[in-house]
C-alpha cells in the first residue's frame with residue numbers, strides 16, 4: 001500500500017488510524033454482524049454511535065448546554081440558504097462580511113430570503129486581508145451577522161472573534177472547524193461541511209443557540225427546519241449515518257492527540273514551515289497579509305506561471321497531489337488540515353526548495 005500526501009482542499013485527507021479502523025469494522029461493526037452502512041438509524045447500535053459523536057464534539061469544542069448540535073445534509077452551500085430561511089425572518093435583514101469566494105456565495109444565496117447588507121468587504125484589497133472590525137457598518141436591526149471564518153480559496157482566516165453585541169454571529173467554519181479552540185458562546189450559529197477537517201462529505205454540522213430556533217420562513221423545507229431537526233435529534237429524515245460514524249472516529253482521534261489546543265499547535269507548526277519558506281523565497285510568494293493568513297489553506301504562486309505544470313508534475317512524481325490552486329486565484333494551494341502530517345509539509349517545502357534552485 002502506498003499513500004500520497006494529499007493537499008486537497010476537500011474532500012480532504014483523513015487520519016490513517018481512522019481509515020484503518022473503518023476498514024477493520026467494515027464487515028462487522030463490534031459484533032453486530034453488519035457494517036455501519038447497513039444499520040437502521042433508529043437501531044440501538046447507530047443511536048449509540050450518533051450520541052457518542054455528538055458528545056465528543058461537544059466536549060472537544062466546549063459547546064454550552066444551550067446549543068443544539070444538528071447533523072444535517074446539504075453541505076455548507078445548502079446552509080447558505082438554510083441559515084437565512086431559519087434566521088432572517090426575525091427582522092427581515094442580515095449583515096454579511098465579504099472576505100472572498102465563499103462569502104460571496106453565501107451573500108448571493110441569502111438575497112433570496114431577505115435584505116442583505118454588506119457590512120464590510122475585502123474586495124478593494126483583492127481579498128488579501130480581513131477587514132478590521134472598526135470599519136464594519138453593522139446594523140443593530142440585523143437578524144444576524146454572517147462571516148466565513150476561513151476562506152478556503154483565498155487563504156484568509158479570522159484569528160480573532162468579531163464582537164457583534166446583541167446580534168448573533170453566524171460563521172461558516174467548513175474549512176477551519178476543529179483546527180483550534182474557539183469560544184462557541186460568542187456565536188449564535190456555526191455550520192460546517194464535514195469534508196475538510198471533520199470527516200467525509202455528506203455530513204453538515206450545525207451548532208445553534210436554542211433561542212434562535214423556531215423562526216423559519218414558511219418556505220423552509222421541513223428537513224431543513226432547525227426546529228424540526230432539533231425536536232427530532234437530527235433524525236427527522238435519515239441522517240448521513242456512515243459519514244457521522246467516520247466523523248465520530250475523527251473526533252476520537254483528535255481527542256487522543258490532545259484535543260483542539262494540540263491541533264492548534266500542530267497546525268501552527270505546519271503553517272509556519274510553509275509561510276517562512278514562502279517569505280524568504282524569491283521565486284514563490286503568498287499575497288495574504290501576515291496577520292490574516294490561513295493555517296489551513298495556503299495559496300502560493302510561482303514567479304513564472306509557465307512553470308506551474310512542471311511544478312505540479314514534479315510534485316505528483318514525489319507523491320504530493322492536489323496542489324493546483326483554485327481557478328479564481330490561480331497558482332498553487334496547499335491545504336494542510338488537521339490530518340496532514342508535518343512530514344507532508346516538510347516534503348513539500350523540500351521539493352519547493354529543490355524546484356527553486358533549479359528554476360529560480
Ligand SMILES: *Cc1c(COP(=O)(O)O)cnc(C)c1O
Pocket residue numbers: 010074075076077078102148150151152172173174175193196
Ligand atoms: C468547501 C466549502 C463550502 C462548500 O461546501 P459544500 O459541502 O460543497 O456545500 C462552503 N464554505 C466553505 C468555507 C468551504 O470551504
